[in-house]
Amino acid sequence: MLQPSPSFRDPAGGCCSFKGRVxxxxxxxxxxxxEKFLQTNSxxxxxxxxxxxxxxxxxxxxxxxxxxxxxxxSFIATPATGALYEHERIGFPSYPHEWPxxxxxxxxxxxxxxxxxxxxxxxxxxxxxxxxxxxxxSEPVFIDALxxxxxxxxxxxxxxxxxxVRTFLLPLLANRRWGLSLADIxxxxxxxxxxxxxxxxxxxxxxxxxxxxxxxxIPTWLSRRTNPNDRKIYQPHLLANxxxxxxILESLFQRLERTLRSFEPAVRKASTWSNYMATHSYDDPAxxxxxxxxTEALRExxxxxxxxxxxxxxxxxxxxxxxxxxxxxxxQDAACVGTLWRRAREQKLNILxxxxxxxxxxxxxxxxxxxxxxxxxxxxxxxxxxxxxALVHHLLVTERIPLAEIFxxxxxxxxxxxxxxxxxxxxxxFRRLTRxxxxxxxxxxxxxxxxxxxxxxxxVRSLALPGTQRRMYCLKRRxxxx
Amino acid sequence: xFLAYIDPxxxxxxxxxxxxxxxxxxxxxxxxxxxIVSLFxxxxxxxxxxxxxxxxxxxxxxxLVPKVESKTEVR
Numbered sequence: 408m409l410q411p412s413p414s415f416r417d418p419a420g421g422c423c424s425f426k427g428r429v430x431x432x433x434x435x436x437x438x439x440x441x442e443k444f445l446q447t448n449s450x451x452x453x454x455x456x457x458x459x460x461x462x463x464x465x466x467x468x469x470x471x472x473x474x475x476x477x478x479x480x481s482f483i484a485t486p487a488t489g490a491l492y493e494h495e496r497i498g499f500p501s502y503p504h505e506w507p508x509x510x511x512x513x514x515x516x517x518x519x520x521x522x523x524x525x526x527x528x529x530x531x532x533x534x535x536x537x538x539x540x541x542x543x544x545s546e547p548v549f550i551d552a553l554x555x556x557x558x559x560x561x562x563x564x565x566x567x568x569x570x571x572v573r574t575f576l577l578p579l580l581a582n583r584r585w586g587l588s589l590a591d592i593x594x595x596x597x598x599x600x601x602x603x604x605x606x607x608x609x610x611x612x613x614x615x616x617x618x619x620x621x622x623x624x625i626p627t628w629l630s631r632r633t634n635p636n637d638r639k640i641y642q643p644h645l646l647a648n649x650x651x652x653x654x655i656l657e658s659l660f661q662r663l664e665r666t667l668r669s670f671e672p673a674v675r676k677a678s679t680w681s682n683y684m685a686t687h688s689y690d691d692p693a694x695x696x697x698x699x700x701x702t703e704a705l706r707e708x709x710x711x712x713x714x715x716x717x718x719x720x721x722x723x724x725x726x727x728x729x730x731x732x733x734x735x736x737x738x739q740d741a742a743c744v745g746t747l748w749r750r751a752r753e754q755k756l757n758i759l760x761x762x763x764x765x766x767x768x769x770x771x772x773x774x775x776x777x778x779x780x781x782x783x784x785x786x787x788x789x790x791x792x793x794x795x796x797a798l799v800h801h802l803l804v805t806e807r808i809p810l811a812e813i814f815x816x817x818x819x820x821x822x823x824x825x826x827x828x829x830x831x832x833x834x835x836x837f838r839r840l841t842r843x844x845x846x847x848x849x850x851x852x853x854x855x856x857x858x859x860x861x862x863x864x865x866x867v868r869s870l871a872l873p874g875t876q877r878r879m880y881c882l883k884r885r886x887x888x889x
Numbered sequence: 890x891f892l893a894y895i896d897p898x899x900x901x902x903x904x905x906x907x908x909x910x911x912x913x914x915x916x917x918x919x920x921x922x923x924x925i926v927s928l929f930x931x932x933x934x935x936x937x938x939x940x941x942x943x944x945x946x947x948x949x950x951x952x953l954v955p956k957v958e959s960k961t962e963v964r
Binding site for chain 1 (some may be wrong): 901915
């Protein structure tokens with residue numbers, strides 16, 4: 408399926424995904440500048456560090472073959488097209504509305520680092536949005552290779568500064584100050600928060616705090632007192648003294664870096680579920696048995712791409728990553744996901760942690776709902792392993808999802824292996840969720856669980872965890888189950 | 890070259906321009922300071938004695954005096 412990329416707004420070119428390949432169209436006028444940037448020290452240095460996407464220019468034969476594809480007709484046939492490039496594919500695509508604040512912060516750090524490095528080579532970053540970044544595991548990669556243009560050395564203004572503030576700094580400020588999740592912000596505000604939006608939320612004292620004053624209050628006051636039709640504001644003000652212009656620009660980047668550093672998310676204190684690993688209802692032998700069961704299933708089926716749904720702080724995601732799988736770990740608790748991201752970074756585990764509730768997965772967003780495909784669209788066909796550990800009872804009780812629906816979704820998400828945990832209504836964690844509604848689940852037992860999974864999965868083996876009301880299942884998806 | 894296509898904001902752009910003006914002024918202050926320091930060093934930058942009678946070594950770096958061709962250690 409042809410999917411336009413988030414970079415189609417750029418008049419210099421566009422991007423699309425075609426049969427698993429990532430193709431970029433570059434306008435004829437922009438090709439020399441693009442080629443020149445790819446040869447700069449900054450581009451090479453970040454490419455070497457795997458923080459910049461690799462690009463390969465397609466030769467005439469390859470381009471001719473692509474021109475034959477009817478799906479690419481409107482993409483390639485644009486009159487201004489000068490050259491086609493192919494980029495490496497960066498794992499499972501994720502978007503800012505699915506990241507914990509830690510990942511947005513890290514994406515902002517990379518954006519500024521690249522902008523400063525490119526400046527030294529005479530290039531400027533022309534847009535500063537988190538949509539320029541994807542994560543390879545827990546590591547950010549700058550993917551919009553066309554975002555760089557030659558800068559006039561006498562220009563002391565960095566136009567994307569306001570966009571950097573809107574899409575990185577203000578969301579981090581709102582998350583820290585008012586606890587707004589990035590999903591709340593970016594699902595409805597693709598281009599982040601305007602200073603005027605944040606100004607309305609600030610109390611009288613808040614407006615005069617140094618960071619708020621500079622990022623929110625002064626820009627708001629200035630915009631209220633300025634004639635928006637005054638075109639002079641947007642005209643470039645080039646300085647004859649290029650050393651002075653570069654001094655001003657460097658000072659701007661330093662200021663932005665200091666501000667970003669001050670918004671670095673702190674190591675989270677306890678959230679509702681962040682202490683789950685210490686407070687769950689099993690004792691050590693039961694937990695060891697569960698760990699062994701999961702390890703054996705991973706060893707037997709050797710999934711290459713695993714989705715860990717309800718990952719918590721990622722104990723089992725780490726097991727899958729250590730077994731060699733590329734893991735996407737989802738949990739609705741941003742504190743847990745932030746903790747997992749730190750762990751994955753420190754231990755260099757191939758885990759992409761995302762803030763996601765499987766009962767309300769992130770929707771398709773953007774123009775025609777095609778700029779950011781929904782989580783389920785991206786997940787379908789992307790995994791051959793799925794872990795649903797201590798999750799099914801949440802979906803059953805809290806979300807009121809029928810068992811059959813849960814297995815239908817599981818069969819869509821994995822092409823091979825499902826490791827699931829059944830938790831009986833008598834379990835302490837189950838009772839905590841029911842809040843007096845035990846009668847709704849009085850008939851639920853392991854037999855009912857097995858009956859619900861049978862249309863989609865065959866039971867390879869199961870194991871009752873000793874001393875608990877829980878049972879582990881290793882399930883293999885039936886061919887043609889979906 | 891393609892024109893920038895992102896929204897540069899209004900208040901934020903003006904604020905950046907105002908700060909740029911202030912930083913531009915600081916640039917001249919820095920240059921003036923560097924010029925005075927280099928002038929001072931040219932005049933008195935040889936060995937000098939402190940009030941206690943010990944010899945003070947002045948290290949002149951490129952950062953302080955950009956026009957000096959190489960790092961000079963005055964003893």
